[in-house]
Amino acid sequence: GNSVTQMEGPVTLSEEAFLTINCTYTATGYPSLFWYVQYPGEGLQLLLKATKADDKGSNKGFEATYRKETTSFHLEKGSVQVSDSAVYFCALSARGANNLFFGTGTRLTVIP
Protein backbone atom coordinates (compact mmCIF):
# COMPACT_ATOMS: atom_id res chain seq x y z
CA GLY A 1 0.00 0.00 0.00
CA ASN A 2 0.87 3.68 0.07
CA SER A 3 2.00 5.40 3.25
CA VAL A 4 4.24 8.12 4.61
CA THR A 5 6.16 8.00 7.86
CA GLN A 6 7.33 11.27 9.26
CA MET A 7 9.65 12.18 12.06
CA GLU A 8 7.68 12.84 15.21
CA GLY A 9 7.77 16.25 16.75
CA PRO A 10 7.59 18.69 18.10
CA VAL A 11 10.94 20.10 17.05
CA THR A 12 12.29 23.20 18.73
CA LEU A 13 15.33 24.98 17.31
CA SER A 14 17.14 28.22 17.87
CA GLU A 15 17.21 30.74 15.07
CA GLU A 16 19.91 30.00 12.44
CA ALA A 17 20.10 26.33 13.43
CA PHE A 18 20.14 23.54 10.83
CA LEU A 19 16.86 21.74 10.25
CA THR A 20 16.20 18.17 9.17
CA ILE A 21 12.77 16.57 9.19
CA ASN A 22 12.84 12.93 8.15
CA CYS A 23 10.30 11.42 5.81
CA THR A 24 10.19 7.89 4.42
CA TYR A 25 7.55 6.36 2.22
CA THR A 26 6.05 3.15 0.93
CA ALA A 27 4.40 3.25 -2.46
CA THR A 28 3.44 1.22 -5.48
CA GLY A 29 5.38 2.30 -8.51
CA TYR A 30 7.15 5.64 -8.60
CA PRO A 31 5.29 8.30 -6.64
CA SER A 32 5.58 12.05 -6.69
CA LEU A 33 6.69 13.48 -3.35
CA PHE A 34 5.70 16.74 -1.69
CA TRP A 35 6.35 18.87 1.35
CA TYR A 36 3.52 21.10 2.51
CA VAL A 37 3.63 23.72 5.27
CA GLN A 38 0.73 24.78 7.49
CA TYR A 39 0.91 28.01 9.46
CA PRO A 40 -1.36 28.35 12.52
CA GLY A 41 -5.06 28.46 11.63
CA GLU A 42 -4.40 28.24 7.89
CA GLY A 43 -4.62 25.73 5.09
CA LEU A 44 -1.68 23.91 3.56
CA GLN A 45 0.78 25.57 1.22
CA LEU A 46 2.96 23.65 -1.18
CA LEU A 47 6.58 24.10 -0.13
CA LEU A 48 8.37 21.92 -2.68
CA LYS A 49 7.99 18.76 -4.71
CA ALA A 50 9.91 16.14 -6.68
CA THR A 51 8.47 13.84 -9.30
CA LYS A 52 11.27 11.35 -9.99
CA ALA A 53 14.27 9.73 -8.36
CA ASP A 54 17.24 12.02 -7.62
CA ASP A 55 15.17 15.15 -8.24
CA LYS A 56 15.78 17.91 -5.71
CA GLY A 57 12.91 20.19 -4.80
CA SER A 58 13.79 23.58 -3.32
CA ASN A 59 11.99 26.71 -2.19
CA LYS A 60 12.60 29.49 0.35
CA GLY A 61 15.87 27.89 1.46
CA PHE A 62 14.28 24.48 2.04
CA GLU A 63 15.46 21.45 0.08
CA ALA A 64 14.52 17.79 -0.24
CA THR A 65 15.96 15.09 -2.49
CA TYR A 66 13.94 12.14 -3.79
CA ARG A 67 15.97 9.07 -2.75
CA LYS A 68 14.58 5.93 -4.34
CA GLU A 69 17.19 3.64 -2.82
CA THR A 70 16.28 4.65 0.72
CA THR A 71 12.63 5.59 -0.06
CA SER A 72 13.17 8.92 1.62
CA PHE A 73 12.43 12.61 1.06
CA HIS A 74 13.98 14.41 4.04
CA LEU A 75 13.39 18.14 4.39
CA GLU A 76 16.40 20.35 5.19
CA LYS A 77 17.17 24.00 5.72
CA GLY A 78 20.54 25.40 6.57
CA SER A 79 19.46 28.29 8.77
CA VAL A 80 15.92 28.49 10.15
CA GLN A 81 14.10 31.68 11.06
CA VAL A 82 11.34 32.39 13.56
CA SER A 83 8.95 32.78 10.62
CA ASP A 84 9.55 29.11 9.69
CA SER A 85 7.59 28.02 12.75
CA ALA A 86 4.77 25.87 11.38
CA VAL A 87 3.66 22.28 10.87
CA TYR A 88 5.35 20.47 7.98
CA PHE A 89 3.68 17.59 6.13
CA CYS A 90 5.33 15.09 3.85
CA ALA A 91 2.99 13.61 1.22
CA LEU A 92 3.03 11.31 -1.76
CA SER A 93 0.89 10.87 -4.81
CA ALA A 94 1.01 7.35 -6.18
CA ARG A 95 0.37 6.08 -9.66
CA GLY A 96 -3.23 5.00 -10.01
CA ALA A 97 -4.37 7.00 -6.98
CA ASN A 98 -6.16 10.33 -7.08
CA ASN A 99 -5.42 11.59 -3.61
CA LEU A 100 -2.38 12.53 -1.59
CA PHE A 101 -1.18 10.32 1.24
CA PHE A 102 0.02 12.42 4.15
CA GLY A 103 2.34 11.89 7.07
CA THR A 104 1.15 12.97 10.50
CA GLY A 105 2.99 16.29 10.37
CA THR A 106 5.95 17.69 12.33
CA ARG A 107 5.52 20.86 14.34
CA LEU A 108 8.56 23.14 14.19
CA THR A 109 9.07 25.98 16.63
CA VAL A 110 12.00 28.35 16.10
CA ILE A 111 12.98 30.50 19.06
CA PRO A 112 14.95 33.76 18.78
Next chain:
Amino acid sequence: DGGITQSPKYLFRKEGQNVTLSCEQNLNHDAMYWYRQDPGQGLRLIYYSQIVNDFQKGDIAEGYSVSREKKESFPLTVTSAQKNPTAFYLCASSIQGGARETQYFGPGTRLLVL
Protein backbone atom coordinates in the same frame (compact mmCIF):
# COMPACT_ATOMS: atom_id res chain seq x y z
CA ASP B 1 -6.21 36.87 -7.65
CA GLY B 2 -6.62 33.21 -8.41
CA GLY B 3 -7.16 30.81 -5.58
CA ILE B 4 -9.40 28.64 -3.47
CA THR B 5 -11.85 30.10 -1.00
CA GLN B 6 -13.62 28.25 1.77
CA SER B 7 -16.46 29.52 3.91
CA PRO B 8 -17.25 29.93 6.65
CA LYS B 9 -13.99 29.97 8.59
CA TYR B 10 -15.79 28.57 11.66
CA LEU B 11 -19.01 26.59 11.67
CA PHE B 12 -21.05 25.30 14.56
CA ARG B 13 -23.33 22.30 14.27
CA LYS B 14 -26.10 21.23 16.57
CA GLU B 15 -26.95 17.59 17.17
CA GLY B 16 -28.91 16.07 14.30
CA GLN B 17 -28.23 18.99 11.98
CA ASN B 18 -26.81 18.89 8.48
CA VAL B 19 -24.31 21.62 7.61
CA THR B 20 -22.70 22.57 4.31
CA LEU B 21 -19.16 23.80 3.81
CA SER B 22 -18.44 25.89 0.76
CA CYS B 23 -15.42 25.55 -1.53
CA GLU B 24 -14.91 27.72 -4.61
CA GLN B 25 -11.93 27.96 -6.96
CA ASN B 26 -11.18 30.29 -9.84
CA LEU B 27 -8.09 28.45 -11.02
CA ASN B 28 -9.97 26.65 -13.79
CA HIS B 29 -8.93 23.33 -12.24
CA ASP B 30 -10.79 20.19 -13.22
CA ALA B 31 -10.19 18.20 -10.04
CA MET B 32 -11.29 19.07 -6.52
CA TYR B 33 -10.89 17.31 -3.17
CA TRP B 34 -12.11 17.40 0.42
CA TYR B 35 -9.85 16.38 3.29
CA ARG B 36 -10.41 16.13 7.02
CA GLN B 37 -7.66 17.00 9.51
CA ASP B 38 -7.77 15.90 13.13
CA PRO B 39 -5.33 17.15 15.78
CA GLY B 40 -1.93 15.52 15.54
CA GLN B 41 -2.87 13.61 12.41
CA GLY B 42 -2.33 13.93 8.73
CA LEU B 43 -5.09 14.65 6.27
CA ARG B 44 -7.59 12.01 5.22
CA LEU B 45 -9.52 12.11 1.96
CA ILE B 46 -13.31 12.38 2.18
CA TYR B 47 -14.38 12.82 -1.45
CA TYR B 48 -12.84 13.87 -4.72
CA SER B 49 -14.11 14.94 -8.11
CA GLN B 50 -12.15 14.79 -11.34
CA ILE B 51 -14.76 16.48 -13.47
CA VAL B 52 -18.12 18.20 -13.28
CA ASN B 53 -21.04 15.94 -12.34
CA ASP B 54 -18.73 13.17 -11.21
CA PHE B 55 -17.27 12.41 -7.78
CA GLN B 56 -15.79 9.47 -5.91
CA LYS B 57 -15.63 8.42 -2.28
CA GLY B 58 -12.35 8.69 -0.46
CA ASP B 59 -11.18 6.83 2.63
CA ILE B 60 -13.69 8.31 5.10
CA ALA B 61 -16.82 9.21 3.09
CA GLU B 62 -19.38 7.86 5.55
CA GLY B 63 -21.57 10.65 6.96
CA TYR B 64 -20.61 13.11 4.22
CA SER B 65 -22.04 14.05 0.83
CA VAL B 66 -20.88 16.27 -2.03
CA SER B 67 -22.04 17.69 -5.34
CA ARG B 68 -20.18 19.04 -8.36
CA GLU B 69 -22.66 20.92 -10.49
CA LYS B 70 -20.17 23.58 -11.53
CA LYS B 71 -16.47 23.36 -12.28
CA GLU B 72 -15.58 26.02 -9.74
CA SER B 73 -17.66 24.74 -6.82
CA PHE B 74 -17.47 21.59 -4.68
CA PRO B 75 -19.62 21.92 -1.52
CA LEU B 76 -19.37 19.35 1.27
CA THR B 77 -22.36 18.47 3.46
CA VAL B 78 -21.71 16.99 6.87
CA THR B 79 -24.81 14.99 7.69
CA SER B 80 -26.26 13.94 11.01
CA ALA B 81 -24.91 10.45 10.29
CA GLN B 82 -21.38 11.72 10.91
CA LYS B 83 -21.06 11.09 14.64
CA ASN B 84 -17.74 12.80 15.20
CA PRO B 85 -17.66 15.80 12.87
CA THR B 86 -15.43 18.11 14.91
CA ALA B 87 -12.36 18.67 12.74
CA PHE B 88 -10.61 21.05 10.35
CA TYR B 89 -11.85 20.60 6.77
CA LEU B 90 -9.63 21.42 3.84
CA CYS B 91 -10.62 21.74 0.20
CA ALA B 92 -8.04 21.37 -2.55
CA SER B 93 -7.90 21.46 -6.33
CA SER B 94 -5.55 20.41 -9.10
CA ILE B 95 -5.38 21.04 -12.82
CA GLN B 96 -6.33 17.43 -13.43
CA GLY B 97 -6.65 14.37 -11.26
CA GLY B 98 -3.76 11.95 -11.15
CA ALA B 99 -0.48 11.09 -9.53
CA ARG B 100 1.69 13.89 -10.92
CA GLU B 101 -0.62 16.81 -10.29
CA THR B 102 0.06 19.26 -7.50
CA GLN B 103 -2.87 19.96 -5.21
CA TYR B 104 -3.50 23.50 -3.96
CA PHE B 105 -5.36 24.03 -0.71
CA GLY B 106 -7.87 26.51 0.60
CA PRO B 107 -7.63 28.13 4.06
CA GLY B 108 -9.93 25.58 5.71
CA THR B 109 -13.14 25.52 7.74
CA ARG B 110 -13.17 24.52 11.39
CA LEU B 111 -16.34 22.65 12.35
CA LEU B 112 -17.38 22.46 15.98
CA VAL B 113 -20.30 20.62 17.55
CA LEU B 114 -22.47 22.45 20.08
